[in-house]
Amino acid sequence: xxxxxxxxxxxxxxxxxxxxxxxxxxxxxxxxxxxxxxxxxxxxxxxxxxxxxxxxxxxxxxxxxxxxxxxxxxxxxxxxxxxxxxxxxxxxxxxxxxxxxxxxxxxxxxxxxxxxxxxxxxxxxxxxxxxxxxxxxxxxxxxxxxxxxxxxxxxxxxxxxxxxxxxxxxxxxxxxxxxxxxxxxxxxxxxxxxxxxxxxxxxxxxxxxxxxxxxxxxxxxxxxxxxxxxxxxxxxxxxxxxxxxxxxxxxxxxxxxxxxxxxxxxxxxxxxxxxxxxxxxxxxxxxxxxxxxxxxxxxxxxxxxxxxxxxxxxxxxxxxxxxxxxxxxxxxxxxxxxxxxxxxxxxxxxxxxxxxxxxxxxxxxxxxxxxxxxxxxxxxxxxxxxxxxxxxxx
Amino acid sequence: xxxxxxxxxxxxxxxxxxxxxxxxxxxxxxxxxxxxxxxxxxxxxxxxxxxxxxxxxxxxxxxxxxxxxxxxxxxxxxxxxxxxxxxxxxxxxxxxxxxxxxxxxxxxxxxxxxxxxxxxxxxxxxxxxxxxxxxxxxxxxxxxxxxxxxxxxxxxxxxxxxxxxxxxxxxxxxxxxxxxxxxxxxxxxxxxxxxxxxxxxxxxxxxxxxxxxxxxxxxxxxxxxxxxxxxxxxxxxxxxxxxxxxxxxxxxxxxxxxxxxxxxxxxxxxxxxxxxxxxxxxxxxxxxxxxxxxxxxxxxxxxxxxxxxxxxxxxxxxxxxxxxxxxxxxxxxxxxxxxxxxxxxxxxxxxxxxxxxxxxxxxxxxxxxxxxxxxxxxxxxxxxxxxxxxxxxxxxxxxxxxxxxxxxxxxxxxxxxxxxxxxxxxxxxxxxxxxxxxxxxxxxxxxxxxxxxxxxxxxxxxxxxxxxxxxxxxxxxxxxxxxxxxxxxxxxxxxxxxxxxxxxxxxxxxxxxxxxxxxxxxxxxxxxxxxxxxxxxxxxxxxxxxxxxxxxx
Numbered sequence: 001x002x003x004x005x006x007x008x009x010x011x012x013x014x015x016x017x018x019x020x021x022x023x024x025x026x027x028x029x030x031x032x033x034x035x036x037x038x039x040x041x042x043x044x045x046x047x048x049x050x051x052x053x054x055x056x057x058x059x060x061x062x063x064x065x066x067x068x069x070x071x072x073x074x075x076x077x078x079x080x081x082x083x084x085x086x087x088x089x090x091x092x093x094x095x096x097x098x099x100x101x102x103x104x105x106x107x108x109x110x111x112x113x114x115x116x117x118x119x120x121x122x123x124x125x126x127x128x129x130x131x132x133x134x135x136x137x138x139x140x141x142x143x144x145x146x147x148x149x150x151x152x153x154x155x156x157x158x159x160x161x162x163x164x165x166x167x168x169x170x171x172x173x174x175x176x177x178x179x180x181x182x183x184x185x186x187x188x189x190x191x192x193x194x195x196x197x198x199x200x201x202x203x204x205x206x207x208x209x210x211x212x213x214x215x216x217x218x219x220x221x222x223x224x225x226x227x228x229x230x231x232x233x234x235x236x237x238x239x240x241x242x243x244x245x246x247x248x249x250x251x252x253x254x255x256x257x258x259x260x261x262x263x264x265x266x267x268x269x270x271x272x273x274x275x276x277x278x279x280x281x282x283x284x285x286x287x288x289x290x291x292x293x294x295x296x297x298x299x300x301x302x303x304x305x306x307x308x309x310x311x312x313x314x315x316x317x318x319x320x321x322x323x324x325x326x327x328x329x330x331x332x333x334x335x336x337x338x339x340x341x342x343x344x345x346x347x348x349x350x351x352x353x354x355x356x357x358x359x360x361x362x363x364x365x366x367x368x369x370x371x372x373x374x375x376x377x378x379x380x381x382x383x384x385x386x387x388x389x390x391x392x393x394x
Numbered sequence: 395x396x397x398x399x400x401x402x403x404x405x406x407x408x409x410x411x412x413x414x415x416x417x418x419x420x421x422x423x424x425x426x427x428x429x430x431x432x433x434x435x436x437x438x439x440x441x442x443x444x445x446x447x448x449x450x451x452x453x454x455x456x457x458x459x460x461x462x463x464x465x466x467x468x469x470x471x472x473x474x475x476x477x478x479x480x481x482x483x484x485x486x487x488x489x490x491x492x493x494x495x496x497x498x499x500x501x502x503x504x505x506x507x508x509x510x511x512x513x514x515x516x517x518x519x520x521x522x523x524x525x526x527x528x529x530x531x532x533x534x535x536x537x538x539x540x541x542x543x544x545x546x547x548x549x550x551x552x553x554x555x556x557x558x559x560x561x562x563x564x565x566x567x568x569x570x571x572x573x574x575x576x577x578x579x580x581x582x583x584x585x586x587x588x589x590x591x592x593x594x595x596x597x598x599x600x601x602x603x604x605x606x607x608x609x610x611x612x613x614x615x616x617x618x619x620x621x622x623x624x625x626x627x628x629x630x631x632x633x634x635x636x637x638x639x640x641x642x643x644x645x646x647x648x649x650x651x652x653x654x655x656x657x658x659x660x661x662x663x664x665x666x667x668x669x670x671x672x673x674x675x676x677x678x679x680x681x682x683x684x685x686x687x688x689x690x691x692x693x694x695x696x697x698x699x700x701x702x703x704x705x706x707x708x709x710x711x712x713x714x715x716x717x718x719x720x721x722x723x724x725x726x727x728x729x730x731x732x733x734x735x736x737x738x739x740x741x742x743x744x745x746x747x748x749x750x751x752x753x754x755x756x757x758x759x760x761x762x763x764x765x766x767x768x769x770x771x772x773x774x775x776x777x778x779x780x781x782x783x784x785x786x787x788x789x790x791x792x793x794x795x796x797x798x799x800x801x802x803x804x805x806x807x808x809x810x811x812x813x814x815x816x817x818x819x820x821x822x823x824x825x826x827x828x829x830x831x832x833x834x835x836x837x838x839x840x841x842x843x844x845x846x847x848x849x850x851x852x853x854x855x856x857x858x859x860x861x862x863x864x865x866x867x868x869x870x871x872x873x874x875x876x877x878x879x880x881x882x883x884x885x886x887x888x889x890x891x892x893x894x895x896x897x898x899x900x901x902x903x904x905x906x907x908x909x910x911x912x913x914x915x916x917x918x919x920x921x922x923x924x925x926x927x928x929x930x931x932x933x934x935x936x937x938x939x940x941x942x943x944x945x946x947x
Contacts, residue, residue, distance in 0.1 A: 052461035055454045058874035078729040078810040082825045090820040
């Protein structure tokens with residue numbers, strides 16, 4: 001047996017402490033520096049996510065991503081046979097992009113570590129960023145999962161003495177036996193204790209009832225979304241997911257839907273996050289698909305349903321003639337529909353199609369409890385994203 | 395973390411003997427520790443130095459590293475730090491035979507640290523000891539000034555990549571004193587050209603007169619030459635004397651400039667910050683050579699662990715295990731760069747070339763491929779050349795000097811391009827070039843190269859600090875400018891200006907996505923429609939923690 005060993009870092013601060021420090025920065029007049037980052041391991045089905053704090057040490061450095069146009073495509077080194085100009089391999093553009101550190105991400109269901117980590121993030125979001133709690137819309141549904149609790153009472157044997165119940169029983173017995181002449185002045189030394197008077201609690205299997213949430217994440221992946229808008233939407237979606245996970249104590253299911261002019265469901269967040277740059281934009285397709293899914297699988301009766309949609313605001317359906325009826329339909333069953341518009345830096349603010357027709361429809365005022373809209377610039381920072389989440393779910 | 399046991403230390407000492415007899419040179423004393431993967435994770439942000447000062451950003455990094463480990467469990471074999479004595483860490487799950495290989499690898503690194511001239515300033519320096527004392531200093535300051543110590547660390551680290559590493563090196567290896575007299579230099583280089591501004595014809599006449607004086611009058615030539623000069627320019631002697639008094643000002647880097655000139659830092663209550671800046675600067679300077687010799691250093695270590703391991707009699711029976719691990723470390727990737735692989739092959743190539751006497755004019759002038767292939771003058775200079783390369787090169791010179799077409803051809807190297815195939819909606823990787831020049835250029839483009847930013851004292855106004863970024867074809871990372879300047883403003887105590895160049899994209903015809911700056915986030919480009927770039931100088935100003943930017947004419 002060796003001596004217990006101390007680390008070199010006598011004391012690595014916890015995430016909470018680090019976030020506290022970050023809050024202090026603001027008081028001291030410096031911008032915040034810690035981002036709650038996510039790392040995903042690329043892989044389909046078994047993609048795994050961990051939540052980590054990240055921070056950048058800003059320095060004056062050359063931009064490594066910059067390439068003068070005349071130099072053309074990105075160049076790498078390589079080795080092997082082949083003539084100049086020969087193609088040596090290809091990767092599809094649409095499905096799998098490169099996933100890497102720093103990207104947003106969340107796998108679906110599955111591995112426990114994933115959940116616990118996202119759960120932690122949700123807790124941090126709830127506690128540190130002071131997000132409001134969602135109202136429970138309340139269908140209780142029995143789960144196939146059981147928890148064990150010390151609820152079964154047994155007399156004479158057991159695991160844990162229930163002192164209060166035992167005492168009550170002893171008093172009853174002694175009262176019956178006439179051993180307590182004055183109930184106002186009980187002398188415990190005089191009490192008889194029967195073995196049957198001892199009440200114990202033992203573990204028993206309890207059915208767990210919890211409300212369940214089902215979240216639809218809808219993302220516009222049309223051509224115009226390339227780059228920062230996508231990053232922003234995905235980051236916000238993973239934060240929302242984490243937060244719901246915490247609120248619903250891990251009973252959250254997720255469905256991911258991508259749309260350009262057509263909508264399709266994809267099987268995991270990895271695909272959701274990494275699919276990029278398709279064709280034009282028709283927002284209605286996405287909501288229509290959600291409505292169909294909810295109807296076909298009769299999801300509304302079993303779940304609190306949330307729909308979060310991220311877009312850059314472009315829509316070929318410029319006045320919302322197709323999309324508004326679909327949204328209205330969704331509002332009949334959803335606990336919340338939250339729309340995030342990540343505006344491109346070069347557009348004029350507040351003037352995207354989605355924002356215009358939503359405002360014009362009056363739905364935002366009519367059903368403020370059900371429909372929310374948040375518009376931000378595509379290069380919004382983390383605090384702004386959190387702010388946006390508050391707006392969408394408070 | 396504990397020292398390796400006596401059994402393993404004995405293996406190490408055996409490795410040292412064999413490495414020495416093969417020509418490697420390093421100090422007797424070394425320290426080896428067994429560590430766990432977890433230890434390594436915790437050490438990573440501290441540049442593997444257990445005694446490095448504490449800083450909360452390191453904690454963030456540790457948490458991040460742990461997260462990464464959860465996703466990608468790695469099993470690093472070793473790390474070495476360049477200190478006196480050299481310290482190396484070994485993973486607790488290495489078997490003996492593997493340790494033999496790793497020990498050779500490590501010894502080659504140590505040899506590299508202790509002989510490569512880019513590490514000259516670290517040769518007589520015990521970094522771990524220094525770091526420990528720095529750590530205590532910072533802890534002491536933190537007890538008194540709290541989190542403000544961390545702000546100062548942060549702001550100093552924001553510019554610690556701009557340290558004057560080469561000036562620091564130059565102090566150890568000053569340029570050789572020129573032969574000839576300083577008076578002569580002054581006369582020809584300064585006096586005639588700058589003071590008298592004589593015409594070329596007259597200048598040449600003077601050169602000729604000097605030459606003839608030397609030829610005809612031998613040792614007295616120079617003196618006699620100046621007799622004539624003084625008759626013509628009586629003021630020369632005085633001016634010359636004066637020029638000797640004026641010493642060329644030391645250039646100094648930004649951190650040094652702040653330490654010497656910031657009124658804010660000179661205030662009594664802020665003086666403690668100077669020592670923090672000094673710690674950050676020293677640490678940074680110490681690590682500068684590391685990033686500039688990656689390919690060289692790893693190549694050198696890989697070259698030697700292969701040679702020495704295969705000759706080692708103690709590992710019989712593990713050749714196949716070795717081959718597997720070795721190949722994992724040193725195989726050339728189909729696409730991408732592996733510094734271990736490239737460096738090792740380049741060393742092997744250089745050795746062969748020098749052995750056959752091919753670094754010679756006789757070889758270079760051969761035009762016939764077959765004759766080149768057969769050329770072997772039996773020079774046998776291989777090892778000697780290798781050791782010279784190890785001592786004198788950095789990645790930059792290593793690549794530009796020794797990667798030639800023969801090397802590229804031999805290893806079938808190429809520059810790979812990536813392009814979008816619209817009809818198939820795929821990224822295609824293709825062989826873009828097999829020319830050595832292109833390959834070198836690609837490698838050089840990826841090497842570490844901090845921007846050249848100097849203090850332009852002549853342009854400063856109203857006590858502000860004016861920084862000038864020398865444009866080298868690349869913009870600075872724009873997102874980082876605000877926070878970095880914020881830090882500099884804090885340390886300077888007055889507004890800070892940064893002059894730099896930024897690209898302006900002119901809208902390509904028929905496209906409305908390429909608006910100024912927008913192409914930096916790389917919108918999907920249309921075939922044959924690349925946006926044109928023009929550059930303009932801009933001036934960033936950080937004043938009262940607010941950043942502003944104006945274009946310069």
